[in-house]
Amino acid sequence: MTTITTMTTTDVRFPTSRELDGSDAMNPDPDYSAAYVVLQADDGSRGDGFVFTIGRGNEVEVAALAALEAHVVGRSLDGPDDLAALSHSMVGDSQLRWLGPEKGVMHMAIGAVVNAAWDLVSRRAGLPLWQYVASLTPEQLVDQVDFRYLTDALDRDQALEILRRAEPGRAERTAALLRDGYPAYTTSPGWLGYDDAKVERLSRQAVADGFAQIKLKVGGDLADDVRRLGIARAAVGPDIRVAVDANQRWGVDEAVQWMEALAPYDPYWIEEPTSPDDVLGHAAIRAKVAPIKVATGEHVQNRVVFKQLLQAGAIDVLQLDAARVGGVNENLAILLLAARFGVPVCPHAGGVGLCELVQHLSMVDLVAVSGQTQDRVIEYVDHLHEHFEDPTVIEHGRYVAPTAPGFSARMKQESLDAYRFPDGSAWA
Amino acid sequence: MTTITTMTTTDVRFPTSRELDGSDAMNPDPDYSAAYVVLQADDGSRGDGFVFTIGRGNEVEVAALAALEAHVVGRSLDGPDDLAALSHSMVGDSQLRWLGPEKGVMHMAIGAVVNAAWDLVSRRAGLPLWQYVASLTPEQLVDQVDFRYLTDALDRDQALEILRRAEPGRAERTAALLRDGYPAYTTSPGWLGYDDAKVERLSRQAVADGFAQIKLKVGGDLADDVRRLGIARAAVGPDIRVAVDANQRWGVDEAVQWMEALAPYDPYWIEEPTSPDDVLGHAAIRAKVAPIKVATGEHVQNRVVFKQLLQAGAIDVLQLDAARVGGVNENLAILLLAARFGVPVCPHAGGVGLCELVQHLSMVDLVAVSGQTQDRVIEYVDHLHEHFEDPTVIEHGRYVAPTAPGFSARMKQESLDAYRFPDGSAWA
Numbered sequence: 001m002t003t004i005t006t007m008t009t010t011d012v013r014f015p016t017s018r019e020l021d022g023s024d025a026m027n028p029d030p031d032y033s034a035a036y037v038v039l040q041a042d043d044g045s046r047g048d049g050f051v052f053t054i055g056r057g058n059e060v061e062v063a064a065l066a067a068l069e070a071h072v073v074g075r076s077l078d079g080p081d082d083l084a085a086l087s088h089s090m091v092g093d094s095q096l097r098w099l100g101p102e103k104g105v106m107h108m109a110i111g112a113v114v115n116a117a118w119d120l121v122s123r124r125a126g127l128p129l130w131q132y133v134a135s136l137t138p139e140q141l142v143d144q145v146d147f148r149y150l151t152d153a154l155d156r157d158q159a160l161e162i163l164r165r166a167e168p169g170r171a172e173r174t175a176a177l178l179r180d181g182y183p184a185y186t187t188s189p190g191w192l193g194y195d196d197a198k199v200e201r202l203s204r205q206a207v208a209d210g211f212a213q214i215k216l217k218v219g220g221d222l223a224d225d226v227r228r229l230g231i232a233r234a235a236v237g238p239d240i241r242v243a244v245d246a247n248q249r250w251g252v253d254e255a256v257q258w259m260e261a262l263a264p265y266d267p268y269w270i271e272e273p274t275s276p277d278d279v280l281g282h283a284a285i286r287a288k289v290a291p292i293k294v295a296t297g298e299h300v301q302n303r304v305v306f307k308q309l310l311q312a313g314a315i316d317v318l319q320l321d322a323a324r325v326g327g328v329n330e331n332l333a334i335l336l337l338a339a340r341f342g343v344p345v346c347p348h349a350g351g352v353g354l355c356e357l358v359q360h361l362s363m364v365d366l367v368a369v370s371g372q373t374q375d376r377v378i379e380y381v382d383h384l385h386e387h388f389e390d391p392t393v394i395e396h397g398r399y400v401a402p403t404a405p406g407f408s409a410r411m412k413q414e415s416l417d418a419y420r421f422p423d424g425s426a427w428a
Numbered sequence: 429m430t431t432i433t434t435m436t437t438t439d440v441r442f443p444t445s446r447e448l449d450g451s452d453a454m455n456p457d458p459d460y461s462a463a464y465v466v467l468q469a470d471d472g473s474r475g476d477g478f479v480f481t482i483g484r485g486n487e488v489e490v491a492a493l494a495a496l497e498a499h500v501v502g503r504s505l506d507g508p509d510d511l512a513a514l515s516h517s518m519v520g521d522s523q524l525r526w527l528g529p530e531k532g533v534m535h536m537a538i539g540a541v542v543n544a545a546w547d548l549v550s551r552r553a554g555l556p557l558w559q560y561v562a563s564l565t566p567e568q569l570v571d572q573v574d575f576r577y578l579t580d581a582l583d584r585d586q587a588l589e590i591l592r593r594a595e596p597g598r599a600e601r602t603a604a605l606l607r608d609g610y611p612a613y614t615t616s617p618g619w620l621g622y623d624d625a626k627v628e629r630l631s632r633q634a635v636a637d638g639f640a641q642i643k644l645k646v647g648g649d650l651a652d653d654v655r656r657l658g659i660a661r662a663a664v665g666p667d668i669r670v671a672v673d674a675n676q677r678w679g680v681d682e683a684v685q686w687m688e689a690l691a692p693y694d695p696y697w698i699e700e701p702t703s704p705d706d707v708l709g710h711a712a713i714r715a716k717v718a719p720i721k722v723a724t725g726e727h728v729q730n731r732v733v734f735k736q737l738l739q740a741g742a743i744d745v746l747q748l749d750a751a752r753v754g755g756v757n758e759n760l761a762i763l764l765l766a767a768r769f770g771v772p773v774c775p776h777a778g779g780v781g782l783c784e785l786v787q788h789l790s791m792v793d794l795v796a797v798s799g800q801t802q803d804r805v806i807e808y809v810d811h812l813h814e815h816f817e818d819p820t821v822i823e824h825g826r827y828v829a830p831t832a833p834g835f836s837a838r839m840k841q842e843s844l845d846a847y848r849f850p851d852g853s854a855w856a
Contacts (some may be wrong), residue, residue, distance in 0.1 A: 027522050056495060056523035057534065063491040064533065094455050101676070101727060103705070104532020105492065106485065116718070149703040152680040167686035223645065242786060252580040275577040277531070279707060279734040280739055284580065301530060304705040311708055 002041045003123075007072050007113075009065045010036040011058050012050075013421040014384060020240055024192050025219030026247040031422070032384060034352045035061030035109070036411065039076060039116045046412040047120025049112040050349040052323045057105075058421065064109035067096060072098040077117055080140045087114050091146065096108070103301035107326055114327025115357065119407035129407040130177075130363035134326070136172055137167035138163035141368065145333045149304045153311055161334045167370040173367050181398035182362055183373060184380040185243070187350060189232065190216030199228055199347065203235035210397030213241035219249035222261055229265040234347065245271035246329070248299070252281045259289045269293035269317055276300050295319055296354070298348035302326070303333045312339040319379075319403035322349045322357035331361050335369045343376065352383035355392045356408035359399045385416035430469045431554070435500050435541075437493045438464040439486050440478075440839070441849040442780065442812060452620050452646030458482035460812060461781045461849070463489030463537070464471040467544045471506060475548025476838040477540040480751045485533075486849065492537035494547035495524060499782055504546055513804040515542050515757040519574065531729035542755025545787065547835035553679055557835040558791035561756070563599060564593035569796065575762045578733045581739055585851065588763045594799040603794045609826035610790055611640070612808040613671070615778060617660065618644030631663035640823030641696065641805055645663060647677035650689055651654035657693040666694070673699035676727070682707045688715045697721035697745055704728050710742035723747055726776035730754070731761045738769040745803075749776045750785035759789050763797045772802065778809035783820045783837035787827045802839045 002274040017029035034050040035058050041047075051061045071090045074080055092101060092104045099106040108271035122132035133141070142159045166215045186209075199216070206214045216232055218225040225244075232242055244267045245302040247377045250258060256275035271290055274281045276299035286294040297319030300306055309315045320331055345365055355378070360377045370376075378399055385391035393400040402408050418424045462478035463486050479489045483678035500516045504510055505558045507761055518538045519530060527534040550560035550757040561569070570587045605723070614637075617630035634642045644660055646653040653672075660670055670693045678686060680832075683701035698720055702709045704727035714722040726748030737743045746766045748759055773793055783806070790806045798804075806827055813819035820834040823830040830836050846853045 024711045030523065030526075054523050054526045056521065057492075060488065060491045060495050060527060060533065063488045064485075067488050093484065095482050097454070097456065098458075098482045098537075099485045101704070105488065105527050105534055105728065106532060108527075145763065147679075149706055149709065152709060187706055219815070225577060251577055266572050275732045276529070277730065278736065279575055280736045281577065281580060281732075303532065304703045304709075308708045309707065 006040045011421045024217040024247045025249045033058040047116040049116030051108045051112045051165045075252045111327040118328045123406035128402045131358040134367040179399045185213035185377045186214045192217040203232045215243040218244045219246035233265045241268035243269045269295040271295040280307040283312040319348045349379040434468045439849045452645040452675045453677045461486040472746040477544030479536045479540045481582040537658040544755045551834035557831045606830045611805045613641035613678040613805045615643040621646040631660045643671040646672045647674035661693045669696035671697045684716045699721040699723040707736040711740040747776045767798045777807040
């Protein structure tokens with residue numbers, strides 16, 4: 001029996017605002033950051049996880065991680081039952097629950113600890129997280145899910161049916177993943193702080209690199225957006241998908257008007273047109289901008305809001321995030337909900353380490369849940385991978401399936417030291 | 429010109445779990461707590477505010493308050509324009525926004541600072557908060573509101589129309605409030621930890637004290653709930669409203685089944701039948717339990733979710749909370765939304781100081797927004813008032829309108845000292 005003996009936290013921040021990488025209509029100057037957590041067990045095994053933030057407030061997440069220590073230290077962590085119990089214990093803490101429930105600072109901290117525990121367990125099993133998860137039985141997988149508030153859309157039996165339907169082809173799809181990887185799209189050409197020449201150059205480069213989809217940030221100024229989208233469309237030609245992303249900038253009417261102006265350039269989806277809390281707003285926008293697709297998810301707080309986005313027919317594309325909700329357990333619920341409604345999952349990534357984590361979840365979806373990649377792509381952004389021990393690898397516009405054990409979550413010790421805030425050398 | 433010179437925070441906790449006061453189906457052992465903030469200005473004026481929590485994690489709210497200091501210290505705070513600017517500055521912080529947006533730990537901390545600023549300004553004006561707010565013009569009031577994400581349901585012009593319609597009767601309704609107070613209901617008889625005899629005794633006492641409505645906690649065990657509701661109904665007779673509160677315990681189907689079993693005892697409303705995030709779930713429940721009313725709000729994270737609850741016809745009763753959303757500014761938006769949809773506001777209170785704060789908001793609603801008290805009541809719980817300098821006063825089942833300047837938010841210094849966690853004398 002393995003027992004967690006220590007939990008340590010680090011406030012890590014990268015000064016990305018100096019280069020305008022990551023700039024968009026709502027986030028002009030992010031400093032990509034991580035509230036980082038390490039679990040150590042008495043058998044020498046270790047698991048890493050983190051909350052991604054964009055700078056100020058990272059210390060609040062570190063405080064939230066510390067508030068979870070009593071749920072973690074001293075707990076046994078041997079296999080799937082323990083993972084479910086850990087998640088249940090933290091989400092169900094009756095006092096901490098008041099701070100959400102299941103949303104924002106506290107819920108993201110729970111997600112980081114849950115992810116660290118899955119990192120530890122899959123490392124010890126000698127499997128990359130996606131293969132470890134896909135090695136569990138349908139029964140073990142549904143036992144990871146909290147069905148409270150879901151049963152009007154998805155109950156345990158329906159979830160089991162989805163998982164059992166996907167079971168026969170698991171080995172074949174695993175082999176295909178290891179051979180071919182998983183489709184990616186790139187956001188690198190489209191940050192709002194980039195000038196027209198850079199947008200054009202990076203758009204062409206993306207196609208040359210093998211990507212079949214790119215994404216541009218919009219929502220700052222309409223004339224600028226029309227011009228930039230025109231430049232990108234001309235650079236990539238008619239056959240490459242060009243998505244646009246407003247980062248929650250608009251209300252319903254504004255979103256519809258803006259997309260009418262961009263429609264001549266055939267945008268593939270409009271991402272985060274409005275508040276991530278506005279299920280009915282997304283549904284109203286979707287009804288009016290079709291056939292342009294509506295996508296959201298990186299700021300969707302939990303499975304209850306995803307459930308409603310699906311029930312209301314509010315989205316064409318579900319963009320789960322590895323570090324926003326309650327970790328692998330809640331993301332399994334979200335994958336199952338998406339499969340139940342037949343909506344493709346195209347995860348949000350970028351930031352610090354989000355590509356590293358989220359590739360595993362899409363691969364779980366392919367192997368064990370939806371069983372397909374049709375219209376499914378994982379976001380890719382080429383920032384900060386050098387700080388990770390097992391960085392993502394992109395070849396010909398596809399994520400290469402990770403083979404190293406764990407969740408690809410571990411940051412290099414020298415990066416943790418150098419970017420520790422405020423006393424690391426990068427901040428000196 | 430007045431400038432804020434310091435912001436100080438205190439972690440205050442009351443060991444309420446020792447008596448099972450406040451126990452319900454989701455919160456078996458709360459220690460009512462406050463992450464407390466004091467703003468001091470260079471003219472000697474002071475404003476107090478707090479986040480209410482139920483124990484563990486109060487220190488995370490204290491960290492969130494500290495993260496706001498740069499928005500507060502050095503800022504001028506002379507009148508309504510400065511209050512709007514302060515709210516806008518904190519809610520719009522592009523890096524802190526990632527931690528929500530506008531929900532959970534960070535948003536509640538913003539609400540506490542906003543409320544402290546309103547306390548300061550209304551104290552300096554020599555008016556209780558409700559009278560200060562009601563002294564502002566309709567234009568000054570709408571300028572407090574962030575209409576982003578609201579305009580599909582309520583825009584600035586529509587809000588102005590509501591406020592202008594209520595303007596002629598302000599003086600008369602103020603006089604009536606000062607004379608008659610505002611209707612209250614009491615939750616004191618119904619905590620889940622109380623035995624049958626205590627439920628019966630306190631139910632009778634509530635009627636004797638002049639309350640026309642009481643509330644019982646439900647959701648633990650169905651047979652217990654049927655018995656307890658029967659006892660309470662017999663104790664109060666047929667003419668007193670008896671509301672029940674499930675504290676988010678159920679999914680949709682479970683809520684409907686449970687309420688069918690309780691219906692013979694004529695419950696007036698079912699409060700928090702399911703997740704506060706589940707707009708569509710509340711709408712489904714409401715359609716099936718009518719004529720029993722559906723109420724929610726104490727955990728509703730922001731105006732965007734309230735907007736949808738109203739748009740979807742999901743609630744009969746809107747229960748705003750003074751310390752959950754972004755303070756007075758966002759609660760003005762919520763009062764305006766409720767008035768636009770014609771849904772009565774019956775605020776959540778209890779906890780630490782929530783009665784003290786929220787009475788002002790209902791009085792603002794009466795004087796300056798909806799202009800009426802029809803089917804409107806403020807929750808009352810008789811805990812912890814002794815720790816406040818200007819505690820609520822209840823007479824004959826009604827809140828007596830506060831006349832002391834400010835938001836009634838200031839805790840006595842000896843209470844702050846004694847209950848400071850973990851080093852106050854109460855925790856020694």
